[in-house]
Amino acid sequence: MAGKKSTNGSRSEQEGTLEPRRAPMREFSRSLPMSLLRAREAVMRQFRPSLRNHGLTEQQWRILRALTAVDTIEVTELARVAFLLGPSLSRILRDLEARDLIERRTAKADLRRGEVSISSKGLKLIEAVAPTSEAIYAEITNRYGARKLAELQDMLGELERSLAAMEVAGEGEAEVEE
Amino acid sequence: MAGKKSTNGSRSEQEGTLEPRRAPMREFSRSLPMSLLRAREAVMRQFRPSLRNHGLTEQQWRILRALTAVDTIEVTELARVAFLLGPSLSRILRDLEARDLIERRTAKADLRRGEVSISSKGLKLIEAVAPTSEAIYAEITNRYGARKLAELQDMLGELERSLAAMEVAGEGEAEVEE
DNA sequence: CCGGATAACTTAACATGTTAAACAAATTTC
């Protein structure tokens, strides 16, 4: 609400040898990564306030949420399911355990592995948040359309599968040291 | 590739009073936020190695990329375009300036505003990265299909618009103080 | 068995996400 400045339009002033500043490789704001980022942010913006009211971050919620689906799970598996990197998960588990929202023990068969499960306190928290969370999800579904939402998810899944094969192929560029 | 453990399947052992551990509110891994997160990660995983080879993070690249499209831009506008929060942008600009990849000055009309522009060194860096970046983008487009990609972007855009109206509506929960 | 891989985590270190607070310059009020 502040009258867009000359941020972009006026280019032909009298800047001397100033070329069109190079045509943007791609509208940029319309690139796939940006589209996905903005879409996800638009979605999460809806949930964050509610989670925050319950003292949970998005990632902490993901972990607790994943734990409700299993009896017990190993750290590595949990990282895969909650889509978190090991170091992040490690830190968050430390915190959740300190808050008594989860329980940990080491596997008796393999002392390297850690087994995690949600505590009753954690379950209660989940139950307290779930209603609001579900309501928001329902609202999103209504606004966007259930049909379209399902279609979008299918397309996102296929995008994942399409790229899974690519792997890290664009590396051979500046193999300096190693 | 290690033979999935009993992470989920076996629930009916003899855990006594252990109920079905509650049916997951939603398959979770199939929730919209997770779908968007995984899809975006799948895409970025392709670009990160190349950017890294040039000493750039994803966000630094977004900023330089946005700067090539304009002659000069104010910090707030840049934050909006590059989709970064103020504090993140502030830190990154400090670093990019120290590396002489950008230039800053304060607006003469309003001393609060800062004006940012890319430096020639920054432009050279962009030019060095762009080819690989474009190639990767092209590969993604090929794998997924140009038609489908455009459709996906349209759907993502509409999702954004659908949620823009919702704003922060799910807050009235635990208005403790204030 | 023993010592060199491997594996499963955790720590470290640095960059960004996120919210709140601080600050200074500009705008509005009375």
Add this chain to the structure above:
DNA sequence: GAAATTTGTTTAACATGTTAAGTTATCCGG
């Protein structure tokens, strides 16, 4: 026009993302 408010940007503080290094426990070949 000085005080109160608003605006643009930065700092602070804490949580997570990301890559590299540990740590400790298994596995494996000799």
